[in-house]
Amino acid sequence: MNNIEKLQRTRSFPTIRVESEPNGDSHWMYMHSDAAPGVRPCFRSQMLDDVLSFMNSITLRESQRQSGKLRHLVVASAAPGAFNLGGDLGLFSQLIRENNRDRLLGYARRCIDGVHHLNTGLGGDVRTIALIEGDALGGGLEIALACHTIVAEEGVDMGLPEVLFGLFPGMGAYSFLCKRVSPQVAEKIILDGNIYTSDELYRLGVVDVLVPKGQGAAAVQELINKQQRAPHAYLAMNASRNLAQPVGYDELMGITEVWVDTALALGDKSLRMMERIVRAQEKRSGARAA
Template sequence: MKRMAYVEWKRVGREAAIAEIILNRPEARNAFTSEMAEQIISICQEISNSDIRAVLITSSNEKSFCSGADLKERNNMKETEWKNQHLLFQKMFNTIQEMKQPVISVVNGYALAGGFEIVLNCDMIVAGETAKFGLPEVTRGIMPGGGGTRLLSKRIGVHRAKEWVCTGKIYSGEEAERVGLLNVLAKSAEINKVALEMAEQIAKNAPLAVQNCKKSVDQLFSMGNEDAKELEILFYNRCLNTEDRLEGVRAFVEKREPHFVGK
């Protein structure tokens, strides 16, 4: 395990091919400071450049995944300091979203404001029945600044996203499941097990194929059909000249499990 002050990560899973990033500032409901954001960036970059095949982001505090930016730290900031800090926070959100591996957020308790935006910058969401989601920035005189307005509509539709961001309401795990935000809603005591099983299913597949699938889905989502067709074939062709593609065919013919090496 590699441990830092507010964030730690460890390898988990049957072949230690999965990274679990643990938000670990329970005394503040994992509200992130500049220091914590820098730690998240450093860890995500390290994992992205490793042989890890799937990533979980979890919390050491079952009552809160992340409550957003630490407003106590921001309370006396000048406008320039606030803007400079937000550039750091933007880098944190972008670094999570741009990891080459699929990233699954594992949510119990509160995921609010920037904490919810951490979730939205992940690829998949597993939540417990105690999960609470919301973007309450409008109640504080501001708006989401880490992808909330851009990403939420892709998950739950434009009309519902406008309701969520303009009312600032907090929604339950059941409500989030009903509008299609989640991949899985599970019993709170079982979410780590459920998320790990999902990550294991991803990790056993050819990593280059998985990574190109992630890039393809992300980039094709908002493109016109003709441009999307061309880009999809580009990603497809990246998978053809690989050892894993040949191994996948051999394993199918030989009726055995494939052994993918990421080449």
């Protein structure tokens, strides 16, 4: 990142690293700062709590906002080769086997709280940017889709593979995809369960900015600098977007309740597939950390 000398490490969280400009104009949030062999770069409950806690800590009340002051939040990853591999499939499998609807819905609700907050610009004065330098799958792609802008490096794997174990991505994928592509294309991406390259999703219009490997952070900083030169325009665009293309909280929660009920109806074959994927993720995270 070119302006690393301008950034300061802020409050410490167990699973995320945050670097911020001293004036608070931009924050870079790196998921999976606790990456280690066997630690899956997915939305474990602790990391989900840390992400929500940090976003809430930088959200300003309307009375605290300065006229014409635009801020930025960059969502990135500290895990080697992975942006985020999605929901905690190990937890899902456990809760489904226990038929624990309350805990499964509670997890899903926290995910919805996060993506809705990102999509609405933390109240309206923040532009959110996803920096994808490694694989973004399932819920990992969903958090990126919730952001205003997706910047991805070439050759990165991205997709929504939940259909492989009889499920669908229920934390915003359909709603956010339909703002970027047609509903027919959104359904195809979801129901085919294919893994795409970032290059392919750029051509489809899902990825906004595609850059060569190693140039993602510089591209994000250039984007931030450009937007800071016209802050009133981008603040107005936030407001206009939330009026013209809203993704409402009730819509997101309604879909995630369908997801919960679908998950609870899965049979043993689907759950065993989830558990195999968990083991593969653990093996892969160990290999990449090594």
